[in-house]
Amino acid sequence: NAGVTQTPKFRILKIGQSxxxxxxxxxxxxxxxxxxxxxxxxxxxxxxxxxxxxxDKGEVPNGYNVSRSTTEDFPLRLELAAPSxxxxxxxxxxxxxxxxxxxFFGSGTQLSVL
Amino acid sequence: xxxxxxxxxxxxxxxGDSTNFTCSFPSSNFYALHWYRWETAKSPEALFVMTLxxxxxxxxxxxxxxxxxxxxxxxxxxxxxxxxxxxxxCAFITPNSGNTPLVFGKGTRLSVIA
Numbered sequence: 001n002a003g004v005t006q007t008p009k010f011r012i013l014k015i016g017q018s019x020x021x022x023x024x025x026x027x028x029x030x031x032x033x034x035x036x037x038x039x040x041x042x043x044x045x046x047x048x049x050x051x052x053x054x055x056d057k058g059e060v061p062n063g064y065n066v067s068r069s070t071t072e073d074f075p076l077r078l079e080l081a082a083p084s085x086x087x088x089x090x091x092x093x094x095x096x097x098x099x100x101x102x103x104f105f106g107s108g109t110q111l112s113v114l
Numbered sequence: 115x116x117x118x119x120x121x122x123x124x125x126x127x128x129x130g131d132s133t134n135f136t137c138s139f140p141s142s143n144f145y146a147l148h149w150y151r152w153e154t155a156k157s158p159e160a161l162f163v164m165t166l167x168x169x170x171x172x173x174x175x176x177x178x179x180x181x182x183x184x185x186x187x188x189x190x191x192x193x194x195x196x197x198x199x200x201x202x203x204c205a206f207i208t209p210n211s212g213n214t215p216l217v218f219g220k221g222t223r224l225s226v227i228a
Binding site: 102 | 118145146148150155156157158159160163165203205207215216217218219220221
């Protein structure tokens with residue numbers, strides 16, 4: 001299994017540009033998550049999904065959109081990039097979302113908005 | 115607002131030293147506590163998921179304890195090695211966390227000097 005795969009690894013955007021961060025997992029996990037990591041801060045949840053066709057807002061959803069058309073894929077869309085969205089983005093998955101279940105993380109996307 | 119506090123924020127130890135750090139969380143309505151190890155430029159990886167008061171888990175030279183009544187968990191590393199250098203994240207799950215299923219601390223950054 002490849003696990004959780006994120007692309008791209010690095011990206012620089014200009015203010016106002018849009019882009020999609022891709023995330024795919026091959027473990028048949030139901031739950032998928034998008035987090036952002038800002039310097040000196042804990043991981044903050046942006047959006048999550050409990051299964052195909054279902055998405056929910058996390059703690060910091062503003063400026064982002066997601067979709068979950070298949071179990072495997074959970075792309076994160078930035079429509080109008082802003083400097084405040086400069087961060088490291090992690091996608092993660094878990095099998096059933098049970099509280100005693102660990103998360104599997106992708107390798108991250110480092111995004112800079114200039 | 116639920117807060118997960120980790121201390122210290124960072125520490126440097128000599129190779130061979132043993133060390134420990136703390137994760138503090140609200141003691142009411144506890145579901146689970148997760149520990150993750152995050153090496154620079156890699157994905158965070160799960161170390162332990164702990165659910166019961168008094169739980170002790172061990173993986174090689176790394177172990178963790180859990181006290182849900184007083185709201186803390188300790189992570190211990192025995193005989194630190196340079197490859198232990200990483201950020202150690204804890205995350206807490208409670209039914210009161212609303213749309214943020216897993217609340218992460220800011221991490222403890224460990225540097226092991228050879």
